[in-house]
Amino acid sequence: MSYEKFVRTVVPYVPGEQPKDKDIIKLNTNECPYPPAPAVKKILDNMNYEDMRLYSDPEASKLVEAISCYYKVPEDQIFVGVGSDDVLSMAYLTFFGSDKPVIFPDITYSFYDVWAELYRVPYKTIPLDDDFMIPLEKFYSENTPNGGVIIANPNAPVGIFEPVSKIEEVVAHNKDSVVIVDEAYIDFGGESALPLIEKYDNLLVVQTFSKSRAMAGMRIGFAFGCKKLIKYMKDVKFSFNSYTMNIPSIEMGAAAISDDKYFKETCAKIVNTRERVKKELSELGFSFPDSKTNFLFAKHEKVSGEELFNALREQKIFVRHWNKDRIGDYLRITIGTDEQMDKMIGFLREYLK
């Protein structure tokens, strides 16, 4: 049919598997191994199904207020969406309309090129150096003229965190582009670029409830920027869909933010486990960049990534592996509970003998 020549054809992003078997040790999509805050349980237990007949608040005010209060950012500098993917996709649609390329590292979150393809925005990747560090000077507009910048900090899947002072240089050297800093993993030992939004009107900082707040299944992401950037994004969002967040997301999201003690304890537990696992994996012959996230990007000195991926899978331990240049020998291993990590390490110890 001739309408087909006008169809937007794209090669979609492939997310990590969501197996239904509950016995699987699921270390493949960087979820939190601990439940959401107890305050979320309370809200869910008191939720009334009858309320669902009415539209949710298009502004998701209760959630925005909670984020505003916690991060001490005015409400009109906050954007919320259906997971940080939704927020980032809206940001591409809103800001990346130049003929010049959007730039990002060659090894990073693999959605960045997919959005560029989707919206037919030119893009250019800048290779990480041999230590998987982002060569940040190459992201300055005088070095790589661009129509937008997106950097994950810490970067995925490598896990390395760049100091905010270096991120600031990128923002300062790109006054004519919007710079998006994707901080999905910021709560595991990094430091947010959030305070810089006061100083730079071209900075968008994006975070998520899916990792540190243990609510991947609720789909909640958010962004901070100057008032003007957020207004532009909201206009696009309200031209796409009026009521993005459903009632449970708004209510349960607001509750999750309210329990700071639980949040900090959960993050600390994951960081502790990560540091312990680093030592044990090193002893088994693994090496990895220094992760400030809830995952490790690990390579064994002798055994290939693919072999280990399959061997772990047979034991019902799911990790992530990409058959790609430069990273084919690595596994991305989510930090689970101590018990889960012990099982994985125990198996690897035997297997690698």
Added chain:
Amino acid sequence: MSYEKFVRTVVPYVPGEQPKDKDIIKLNTNECPYPPAPAVKKILDNMNYEDMRLYSDPEASKLVEAISCYYKVPEDQIFVGVGSDDVLSMAYLTFFGSDKPVIFPDITYSFYDVWAELYRVPYKTIPLDDDFMIPLEKFYSENTPNGGVIIANPNAPVGIFEPVSKIEEVVAHNKDSVVIVDEAYIDFGGESALPLIEKYDNLLVVQTFSKSRAMAGMRIGFAFGCKKLIKYMKDVKFSFNSYTMNIPSIEMGAAAISDDKYFKETCAKIVNTRERVKKELSELGFSFPDSKTNFLFAKHEKVSGEELFNALREQKIFVRHWNKDRIGDYLRITIGTDEQMDKMIGFLREYLK
């Protein structure tokens, strides 16, 4: 800043108000006055907050299976999204990429031109006739060359239903365009074009849980089409956001579909109330097109729409009114419970004396 010249600037859709005052009789956004099916309550009451830590199923299989089973359509011919607005927006992005205009009626759901503006797709409106009927022959490609067609059936905000045989003619006369039939209000006395997807590979039929299934606050929409159309839409969707539907939407949506008896009873109650209200409003001097929806589009013989809108609002009765050509004298009144309608009619009877 110079990045601003590349910002996608749009004038967003403005949804009807969502007041927080529970005393308001809310007849302004076509929600269902009755709660969702009891099966939804059961699912919500048994939902475990701990499950939210894991990503939701990207395919929303449980919901798709329930829709498949109920409508007897194979799963690969079903697309689901965050309300029918999300589904329609994805359909625009997927199918409406021609240089020729997308065509739709001049008086219809006011998101249709917003999406065209958002995606920078040319569009052309075709005026309803004097009786607010859609001149369907003008939608044939030989009469109006086009790059896509979207028709709401029943049409909003007028409420008129066009027989499926006439819709079929539009689909048959547009083999080179995708024809979207937006059936948000189909369950209140209309007949779906769904069976036509077997015969035409250029037809997309879109429905929602927000009206007849009383779940506006959960944000669930869905579409039917041939396998190929749905595959194209899914590729775009998975390039936008991997996990659109959160866990409560998938679970509660599937439950809502399962209770057919409740669904049919609810729709029948609304239709009964509507037919009764038609008579009473006629006696008060109102006229309206013959609605097959859960709203009436009513004009008084003497008093202006704006005056009535404001008078009702003072009584905490919210209806919808647009200060627009041709429809400025009309109110769009959602069919509420009998008690709500009695209050409204009682007030109007006094006011119009």
